[in-house]
Amino acid sequence: xxxxxxxxxxxxxxxxxxxxxxxxxxxxxxxxxxxxxxxxxxxxxxxxxxxxxxxxxxxxxxxxxxxxxxxxxxxxxxxxxxxxxxxxxxxxxxxxxxxxxxxxxxxxxxxxxxxxxxxxxxxxxxxxxxxxxxxxxxxxxxxxxxxxxxxxxxxxxxxxxxxxxxxxxxxxxxxxxxxxxxxxxxxxxxxxxxxxxxxxxxxxxxxxxxxxxxxxxxxxxxxxxxxxxxxxxxxxxxxxxxxxxxxxxxxxx
Numbered sequence: 001x002x003x004x005x006x007x008x009x010x011x012x013x014x015x016x017x018x019x020x021x022x023x024x025x026x027x028x029x030x031x032x033x034x035x036x037x038x039x040x041x042x043x044x045x046x047x048x049x050x051x052x053x054x055x056x057x058x059x060x061x062x063x064x065x066x067x068x069x070x071x072x073x074x075x076x077x078x079x080x081x082x083x084x085x086x087x088x089x090x091x092x093x094x095x096x097x098x099x100x101x102x103x104x105x106x107x108x109x110x111x112x113x114x115x116x117x118x119x120x121x122x123x124x125x126x127x128x129x130x131x132x133x134x135x136x137x138x139x140x141x142x143x144x145x146x147x148x149x150x151x152x153x154x155x156x157x158x159x160x161x162x163x164x165x166x167x168x169x170x171x172x173x174x175x176x177x178x179x180x181x182x183x184x185x186x187x188x189x190x191x192x193x194x195x196x197x198x199x200x201x202x203x204x205x206x207x208x209x210x211x212x213x214x215x216x217x218x219x220x221x222x223x224x225x226x227x228x229x230x231x232x233x234x235x236x237x238x239x240x241x242x243x244x245x246x247x248x249x250x251x252x253x
Contacts, residue, residue, distance in 0.1 A: 012235055015039075015040045015091055021095045027223045033059060035093075045064070148165040193220040
C-alpha cells in the first residue's frame with residue numbers, strides 16, 4: 001500500500017534550492033517538485049538541455065541552468081548563475097549519478113572512471129562550490145547528497161556504482177566536519193529501489209523482483225517518498241543533524 005501524497009507545509013519557505021540531475025523521471029525531479037511545494041525558490045540542473053527545458057516547463061516556477069557535473073567550470077557556473085538569479089544559495093541537493101551493470105571481469109577503466117567521475121567526484125565538485133558560496137554569504141546552508149544502500153551492501157555487477165556511493169557516504173561524513181565551523185549541515189539519503197520509468201526500462205524484471213522482496217514493505221519506494229526525506233534534511237527541522245546517511249529503505253548496516 002502506497003501512502004497518500006502529502007501536502008506541503010512551507011518547510012523550505014524563503015530558501016533557494018539547487019537540484020542536480022533534475023530533468024529525468026526519478027528522484028531529482030521529485031525533489032524539485034517537493035521543494036516547490038514546500039515554498040522554496042528552485043533551480044533545476046541537468047546535462048541534457050532539451051529534457052531540462054521540458055522539465056522546467058512541466059514544473060512551472062523554476063529556473064533552469066544546464067550543468068555537467070564532470071566539468072568544474074560548469075559546476076561553478078551553476079552556483080554563480082543561481083546567485084545571480086536569486087541573490088543567494090541556501091541548499092544544494094547533489095542528485096547526479098550514473099549506474100550500470102558490469103562484472104569487474106569485463107569492466108574497462110573508462111567505464112569505472114565515468115561512474116566514479118559523475119557519481120562521486122561530481123558530488124565533490126558541487127559540494128565544494130556550494131560550500132564556497134555559503135562561506136561567502138557568511139555561513140549557514142545545507143547540502144543533501146544522494147547515496148545508495150549499495151554503498152553498504154554487495155550487489156553483483158555494481159562494483160563501480162557501489163564504490164562511488166560508498167565514497168559519497170564518506171564524503172558526506174568528512175565534509176560535514178569541515179563545514180560545521182561555518183554552520184553548514186551536510187547529510188545524505190541512501191535509497192534502495194525507487195521506481196520510475198527509466199529504471200524499469202534499464203533493469204530486468206528478475207532483478208527488480210529480487211530487490212523488491214528485500215524491502216520491508218514489499219514494494220519499491222516512490223521517488224517522492226525519497227524526496228520527502230531529502231526535504232526534511234534540507235529544512236530547519238534537521239538543524240542539529242549533520243554527517244548522517246539516512247536509509248530510505250529497510251536495508252542498512
